[in-house]
Amino acid sequence: MHRFIIVGGGAGGLELATRLGDRFGTTDSKTAPRAQITLVDRNPTHIWKPLLHEVAAGSMDPFTQELEYAAQAMWHGFEFQQGELIALDRATKRITISALRDDEAGEVLPQRELEYDTLVIAIGSTTHFFGVEGAQQHSIALDTVGQAELFRKRLIAACMRAEHFAPEPVAAGIDDSEGPPVPLGSLNAPRIQVAIVGAGATGVELSAELRNTAHVLSAYGLHKLDPKHDIGIVLIEAGPRILPALRDTVSTATAELLTKLGVSLMTGETVAEVSRDSIRTASGKTIRVDLTVWAAGIKAPAILSQLDGLPTNRLGQLIVRRTLQTEADDNIFALGDCAACPWPGNERGVPPRAQAAHQQASFLFKAFERRMNGKSLPEYTYRDFGSLVSLGRYSAVGSLMGGLIGGNMMIEGLFARFMYMSLYRLHIAALHGYARMVLDTIAHWLRRSTAPRVKLH
Known part of the structure; x- marks a missing residue:
């Protein structure tokens, strides 16, 4: 049987494994499976990554939305292996995945090698801290459910703490050393201040969701703070406007709505340093913070640049042709955020969006059907909806x-x-x-x- 291995169970990887399993892996009384499909992921469960801002704000319980990979594999005719990709040997067509360890039980599964005929890499992206001092140590990213849950718990703890402990005298919100204080400062400063670095889709969505969370926590009696004035939300963007990847009209309309929600927007401000209780910008402003979320950018996981000579770009993404095959190996494909895929007629490549991963998974499913029948591969073209x-x-x-x-x-x-x-x-x-x-x-x-x-x- 043809051996497919898909590394990464995000939106694209899981959809591809499910469709391949339904078509080629499922057995019944009349037909035998035509392929062996294996999905590899370091986590046991899947959640749609665009929803992580709702998990962080508490408006979605991740445990009611998570999907067990093992269950999905059983239902749809593929196999699941839990582990992290750590090595690739293109000559022998093998990948190595890490051992699985438990904090209490120790090593649960050993390091393993898996053989493939077709390999699909779909391991997504990770947070890019751009080398900013203290950013990785003192801010929370939203790459995983664990990080989103950590932020939610710290937010509730900060609200409860602020109600029962007296604030520092005249705690400034934002201090501008080159001019008069920004309105968030002095006696009108919020008791709690959440800073979100990066005003892309994740930062903007989280800021809006947090304003709703502040009101709900107050309504349920977890704190008696004023949800709009005592809980400040600051959105910091290095570019001249929020949502820089979208059209001006969308950015302007969003800025107006966020302002009505009481979110403070700081555009044109590059973060130079993050500490436990403050953020310093390159222009000299200091922002007092209780919690910092880093949503300023993404990059490909470091392992991609170590995969047996597969070419990567400056962001660490695997460079693929329009067939989604890597430049160095026709038997290795990549999709989603970790793939640098050309977009004909556009200077930039296919953007790292969920809709792109979904389209590429659908494309590869049809392409692999052709490949299994000995036909040539088609070319993928991104459609922006x-x-x-x-x-x-x-x-x-x-x-x-x-x-x-x-x-x-x-x-x-x-x-x-x-x-x-x-x-x-x-x-x-x-x-x-x-x-x-x-x-x-x-x-x-x-x-x-x-x-x-x-x-x-």
């Missing part, structure tokens, strides 16, 4: 259907929020089918109707 940014429970903003109508249609409000949530539902449908997606949606609604709007513990 627009971008949506969530601004809380009832609102979103963005451009829609850019790839369909040759332009961009600006949308916002409840309709935009509905379209944003439908993206996640389409991901669920790709994994389970539309019937189970509908049942999952109903079950999710029933859970929300009997649970607090924010995870409180």
